[in-house]
Amino acid sequence: MATARTASRAPSRPAPGPRARSGSARGRQTRAAWLFMLPTLVVLAVFVLWPMAQALYLSFTEYEVFTPATWVGLDNYTRLLSDPAFGNALANTLYYAAVTTPLSVVLALALALLLNQRLPLRGFVRTAVFVPVVISLAVVAIAWTFLLDPNIGLLSYWLSKVGVVTEQGWLRDPSLAMPAVMMVGVWKNVGFYMVMYLAGLQSIPTMLYEAARVDGAGAWARFRNITWPLLANQTMLIVILAAIATLQAFDQIFVMTRGGPFFRTETLVAMTYRIGFKEFQFGYGAAISFALVVLIALLSIGQLLYFRKRTVTY
């Protein structure tokens, strides 16, 4: 079809350029390729790569909106090292990631194992677990805030019935605010990782389980010797994706606590927001955001190394 329509154009095609040259087909593809990529490259260069370079530059300057940026060398970075607020945000970010990543992954695997069985209502349960993934975290965080309200919150009331009582309420209690935003983070994302695990489970040949059953292997032995090792790649990928996502936690924290109480829930992204857009210290804010770059770069490099070295085959 396409060939019939384009055939009439064929004679005019080879006219421009030296068609005898052996590299002409590749030359034409090269030109076409750069034309295809041009809009993307312009957008990436202007709105992503240049700002990245600019962020690096700004992190070596003192720049507070109305005064021009002045070069201060490593001052922002030495300030980071001695700034208790940065130490706090870094610790909060790592704490948040260190709890929510394994928790999300283990729950996702458990849910996937359960919902990979042929059970009645399986489709409904899968949908229910996945719905939080598609909706706005900022908007549902409003509902969570209300649910945890010490005076009129339903969840807070139910928890008080089973003995979990907080005087100030979850989000104002310095030791409970972080667990509260962690819980919302896990609730929001667990369905995403569950679906990835389900895909992994479905790619394991059932033949292996049948053979194991014939050999008399119980449920635990089958999980331990077939499912878990064959999901190794999927687990690694999910752990890394989850860790990268949790290091960027912001939305529910902004809505539920604004980083409080006493900065107990302020993550690196939340601190970048506060320093950059509440206090308008652009230079220092840029330096803070590079801490996030370093953390995520380490994870990405780990991911590359892992997947370069090994692939589990069936």
Next chain:
Amino acid sequence: MATRSRDGRGLLTTWRVLGTLTGLAIALAMLFPLVWMVTTSFKPEQEIVSFPPALWPEHFTLENYTGVWERLPFTRLFLNTLLFAGTVTVFSLLLDSMTAYALARLNFRGRGVVFAVVLVVLMVPWQVTLIPLYDMLAGLGWINTYQGLIVPRLTNAFGIFFLRQFLLAIPRDLEDAARVDGASEFRIYWNIIMPLAVPALLTLGLFHFMYNWNDLLWPLIISQDESRQTLPAGLALFMGQHVVEYGPLMAASVLTLLPVVVFFVIIQRRFVAGVATTGIR
């Protein structure tokens, strides 16, 4: 033998009942905040603030829904969000797929470098660009404008990567035949490759739309003015300013989430398949 199999069946039934009940409990727990949000949005204000709180309203009311428009420029916020997420989705699909086509199907010098740039952009957290981007857009006078919200998002490294992986798997015969017949690269891209990529484009389009519809941080910074604000940012800021008006806030939240949930339930098969493939390389 017969007794053994009957025992096995009994165990299986117990397991099925237990498994189903567990699943049901999990589903209810996951949906609880959303169900509560909907029921609360139909409660009169005095019931919302009464103690002890209840899940189900005693008297149904619509006053919270009418109240949304008195307190928020809801229609405006809705249209802003739709325009932002919709435009970004359409253009990003076009630009992402053109680049993915070049990277996956064309043979040219510099391909490795461009792909490496895409990977770098994919790996560097975008929040690092926030401050310089804000600074740049402020210089252009693009703060609180649609172009300020939209243009920096016209292409997406994840989208390029995702489509490239998909396009690599398409057999080359068709386009080679077309190339021999002298078809232009654009024609091959548009008439041969894109129709084959429709499933991947739909999945990616859903990701783009959902991500931008739900996004908080970017619109929060780039459009602080109500005339250009999106729903998540608008509601989050509304919550910060107004202390206890939970009724209208819940009604507005329901109106924000409902289209997404309904849309998702309709197309969930494709969506879930899309998530599953993000893990496959």
